[in-house]
Amino acid sequence: MKPVRLILTFTGMAFVAMLALSTLAMLGGCASHDQRPAMELPSPQKRLFTLKHNLHLTNEQMEAVKPILEQDYAQKTALMKEFDPSDRDEMRAHRNKIEDLEWETYKKLSAVLTPEQMELYSKLLEKEEQAMMAQSRPQKGPGRGGPRGGGF
Numbered sequence: 001m002k003p004v005r006l007i008l009t010f011t012g013m014a015f016v017a018m019l020a021l022s023t024l025a026m027l028g029g030c031a032s033h034d035q036r037p038a039m040e041l042p043s044p045q046k047r048l049f050t051l052k053h054n055l056h057l058t059n060e061q062m063e064a065v066k067p068i069l070e071q072d073y074a075q076k077t078a079l080m081k082e083f084d085p086s087d088r089d090e091m092r093a094h095r096n097k098i099e100d101l102e103w104e105t106y107k108k109l110s111a112v113l114t115p116e117q118m119e120l121y122s123k124l125l126e127k128e129e130q131a132m133m134a135q136s137r138p139q140k141g142p143g144r145g146g147p148r149g150g151g152f
Contacts, residue, residue: 068105
């Protein structure tokens with residue numbers, strides 16, 4: 001049982017780091033260069049609904065997970081209000097704070113969820129992170145002259 005926990009813990013740390021970076025993108029890390037509006041965090045209710053259906057939470061687990069998600073949301077929302085994307089040092093500090101919050105949430109959830117659910121949760125985090133990163137990237141088109149031709 002312990003090796004599984006260690007693997008999940010290491011995997012969790014990797015996902016926490018990826019989520020922290022993607023959350024910074026949501027906070028508007030490139031807002032001075034990008035005219036698109038910053039993305040919003042999903043509400044605790046939406047997160048709970050997602051986890052309920054993807055992880056097949058029991059009623060008891062839902063009751064335990066709800067305050068964890070609410071606290072995570074409140075703390076991230078407070079950080080978003082303080083965030084200044086033009087200050088690189090502050091951006092690093094915020095990234096570290098977000099990473100700490102993500103890790104704390106992950107640890108709290110691991111106390112409630114089964115190892116199998118934690119594995120599913122890690123996969124869900126990976127999918128969400130990929131979707132957020134794709135959404136935060138500027139859309140690239142064919143360029144000024146259209147698609148390139150045959151090389152004359």
